[in-house]
Amino acid sequence: MSTEQMLYIDVQPAFLQFVPDVISRFGYLHPGLRVTGQAPVVIFLNGTHDRAAIERDFRFCLFRQKIYAETLSLRSTLIDGVMGR
Amino acid sequence: MTVFPLKFRPDENGTVLFADDAGGYFRSDADFLDRYANDCLSLPDESFLKANGHSFDHRDDLSYAAFAYRWARRLYAPTPLDYLILVPTLRCNLACGYCQVSRVNEGTPGFDWDEETLAAVLRYVDGLTTTRMKIEFQGGEPLLQLDILQRVRSFCRERFQVAEFVVCTNLQTVSAEAWEFLAAPDTFISTSLDADAQTHQRQRTITPEKTAHFASNLRSAIDRFGSDKVSALPTLDIRSLPSPGAVVNSFTSFGFRSIYLRPVNYQGFARKRFAAKDTTAEWNAYHSSFIDFLVEHNWTAELPIEEYYFVHCLRRVLQSRHNGHTDLRNPNILGEGYLVVDYDGTVFPTDEARMVTRIGQFDFGMGNIKTGIDRSKLDPLNAESSNNFHPDCVHCPYQAYCGTDLVDDLSRYGRIDMPKHLTDFCQRHMHIFDKIFEMIYSADVKVQKTVAIWAGLPEFEPALAKVHQ
Numbered sequence: 205m206s207t208e209q210m211l212y213i214d215v216q217p218a219f220l221q222f223v224p225d226v227i228s229r230f231g232y233l234h235p236g237l238r239v240t241g242q243a244p245v246v247i248f249l250n251g252t253h254d255r256a257a258i259e260r261d262f263r264f265c266l267f268r269q270k271i272y273a274e275t276l277s278l279r280s281t282l283i284d285g286v287m288g289r
Numbered sequence: 290m291t292v293f294p295l296k297f298r299p300d301e302n303g304t305v306l307f308a309d310d311a312g313g314y315f316r317s318d319a320d321f322l323d324r325y326a327n328d329c330l331s332l333p334d335e336s337f338l339k340a341n342g343h344s345f346d347h348r349d350d351l352s353y354a355a356f357a358y359r360w361a362r363r364l365y366a367p368t369p370l371d372y373l374i375l376v377p378t379l380r381c382n383l384a385c386g387y388c389q390v391s392r393v394n395e396g397t398p399g400f401d402w403d404e405e406t407l408a409a410v411l412r413y414v415d416g417l418t419t420t421r422m423k424i425e426f427q428g429g430e431p432l433l434q435l436d437i438l439q440r441v442r443s444f445c446r447e448r449f450q451v452a453e454f455v456v457c458t459n460l461q462t463v464s465a466e467a468w469e470f471l472a473a474p475d476t477f478i479s480t481s482l483d484a485d486a487q488t489h490q491r492q493r494t495i496t497p498e499k500t501a502h503f504a505s506n507l508r509s510a511i512d513r514f515g516s517d518k519v520s521a522l523p524t525l526d527i528r529s530l531p532s533p534g535a536v537v538n539s540f541t542s543f544g545f546r547s548i549y550l551r552p553v554n555y556q557g558f559a560r561k562r563f564a565a566k567d568t569t570a571e572w573n574a575y576h577s578s579f580i581d582f583l584v585e586h587n588w589t590a591e592l593p594i595e596e597y598y599f600v601h602c603l604r605r606v607l608q609s610r611h612n613g614h615t616d617l618r619n620p621n622i623l624g625e626g627y628l629v630v631d632y633d634g635t636v637f638p639t640d641e642a643r644m645v646t647r648i649g650q651f652d653f654g655m656g657n658i659k660t661g662i663d664r665s666k667l668d669p670l671n672a673e674s675s676n677n678f679h680p681d682c683v684h685c686p687y688q689a690y691c692g693t694d695l696v697d698d699l700s701r702y703g704r705i706d707m708p709k710h711l712t713d714f715c716q717r718h719m720h721i722f723d724k725i726f727e728m729i730y731s732a733d734v735k736v737q738k739t740v741a742i743w744a745g746l747p748e749f750e751p752a753l754a755k756v757h758q
């Protein structure tokens with residue numbers, strides 16, 4: 205019998221556009237976890253997972269993806285300037 | 290106001306470290322992270338970020354230009370080639386179990402430079418544009434080819450304004466002529482001292498007589514030339530690690546104050562005898578305990594001790610342009626700043642690449658010194674030599690201080706696209722940088738004293754541990 209539990213994570217509107225990329229990234233970092241949904245995101249856990257840690261990791265992935273996406277243009281401009289391109 | 294992108298990493302105490310692409314860093318908390326990620330920075334947040342170079346108002350204002358300048362200085366720009374590792378022979382008079390350099394027995398013919406190879410090396414050296422040259426003689430045991438060493442050194446002394454030579458020798462058998470060669474002020478000795486005498490004998494010399502002979506030669510080298518001209522590296526077997534105290538006592542007994550801890554490397558012939566592939570966590574724990582031991586030691590010791598690579602990484606955090614270690618650069622471009630010439634004239638980008646090629650895993654050969662060097666093979670690797678836009682490193686606060694080692698990735702995993710956090714390189718460096726920031730932000734005066742010593746400061750500078758409340 206499955207002992208799978210579901211962890212629901214609410215996603216603020218400002219982060220919604222990043223959810224698909226974050227699910228990919230989160231799955232890459234936690235290949236044993238199944239993640240689906242959008243708002244809320246649902247993460248399927250088994251009894252061995254630390255719910256608080258998993259939720260924190262997912263939120264950090266959201267933060268990181270938003271920061272990355274919103275600053276990519278700036279970073280690219282900076283590195284082009286630095287490299288003299 | 291625009292904030293330069295900040296990468297973050299929480300620690301076990303609930304605080305969060307933030308760092309940017311230019312290496313600026315500070316510690317704050319989860320509330321600040323929330324405000325930053327949600328675009329809700331407070332006025333004090335904005336003031337702090339502006340005052341510490343983490344934001345700008347207009348592109349090309351002073352803050353923007355200064356950040357770009359600091360970022361540029363974090364990047365490694367290869368210099369004209371001024372460093373060669375030469376392997377005039379693979380023959381060796383020891384048979385260490387972990388030998389990383391693929392050696393052959395002392396009497397085996399066919400594993401030395403011939404006259405044609407020597408002439409080709411000197412022609413190549415003569416064609417270099419630099420005015421400074423560093424030559425590292427490796428082997429095998431290079432002192433078995435003393436005549437070649439002498440001829441290379443004489444040529445370089447004539448050819449360059451400044452030339453420096455390092456002989457990587459086991460100091461097992463040193464003839465009178467070899468002692469004379471080593472006595473020159475421009476010539477340095479690098480040898481192996483595997484922790485203590487017991488470990489050294491088990492791993493290298495096998496018999497008490499040979500161990501005593503080595504120790505006597507090492508003592509003679511230091512007595513004759515001083516410890517500034519002699520360095521020694523320990524190679525440690527993770528299955529049988531000596532206590533930090535034993536290592537420190539052994540090295541300080543010879544006057545060494547810098548110890549570069551190295552585990553048996555999962556490359557070359559070592560992989561056949563040592564299961565060193567998946568021992569990163571064990572090594573990190575040992576390394577951490579060693580650093581803690583040094584902190585205690587340095588608190589009362591008249592002469593402080595350092596762990597070389599840890600201090601190198603600390604200085605990469607605290608300053609830019611600290612690119613003296615060839616394994617930790619960003620970008621880490623292969624085949625540019627230095628090369629390796631093997632016993633048969635084959636040219637390699639690094640010594641590790643030579644080992645990987647020797648065991649038949651990958652062919653990193655860049656041609657032969659006699660027939661011409663071909664760098665094109667390295668182009669695909671060099672295209673991946675930067676961590677700036679690596680999909681994992683781009684989220685890592687340590688990215689600006691870290692680097693890449695694609696040869697190590699290929700050696701261990703047969704590929705360069707492993708998830709970074711699963712690689713030995715990443716796990717070792719995450720551990721080191723975690724430890725560095727733990728020490729930088731420590732309130733322990735013992736830790737602060739050692740940080741100051743290793744950073745080259747007269748005393749601990751609180752500005753190193755910037756905090757935003």
